[in-house]
Amino acid sequence: MSIFRKAYSVVGAILMLQFLAQLYFIAAAIFTIVNANDNAKDVYTAFKSADNFAGLHTLNGDIIGLTILVMIGLSFGSRYPWRTTILTGVLFVLLVIQVLLAHTGIPALSGLHGLNALVMIGLGGFLTGRNWAFRPQTEGTAAAP
Template identity: 35%
Template sequence: MRAAYRIVAMLIAIAVALQVASIALSGFTIAKDADDGTTIGSDYSNFGESYHSMAGMAIGLLALVLLILSFMTDVPRGRMLAGIIVGLVVLQFLLAVVSFGLPALGVLHGLNGLAIAGVAGAASSRATSSTPAPSV
């Protein structure tokens, strides 16, 4: 179970990196499309935006899987780190929803995403480097 915990935590960190890449792709695609004369309105969408939205849902699912796995393994502070990740993911969804009405909060959405990646990386590292507690 320790290996599964480590892999899921690392997948979350990698997925967040892909989120950063997809939203950059989206921004540059919007700029190019606008330069090409495309009307950017409420019905406009591009691959980067679509991927960012779908992958966000996958990260939420992975966070829940990590939380479940945390109860089946002996990773030091594994439950706490998994719980923090779930909390940050919930906050991420809330920030995404609110940021459409108040775009300045989008900065917090981006920073929180980096926090998710950092905590997930730390969780993966704990599962890799720590030894199981001795059984008595």
């Protein structure tokens, strides 16, 4: 098994962990605000606290971009079929769309940011699972009795 294929699997698993972290960071930001008491001081404090989680969400999103670029390079090095390499590239295109959706300024359109994230998680999981390099190797077919 090629070292590139194993690296693709490891980086794919890291990508899935990054996706989980994204969900955690944005949920923590939202629930920090939602759980604030209904007075100006507490709401202000909640928004300031939520900024930390939102910043981590943004930073992790940037690192996800680098992770996907590494996966694209590894898909070439692994000599995977073009379908895999193209779908890994599509993952990067979805990330670019993700960034654009987050900054449209139109709430109804920016709401698609969450749906696009689910598509990215699904595609990332599909690519990682489909190309998992650590499966036990079968040694041909068993001899008939």
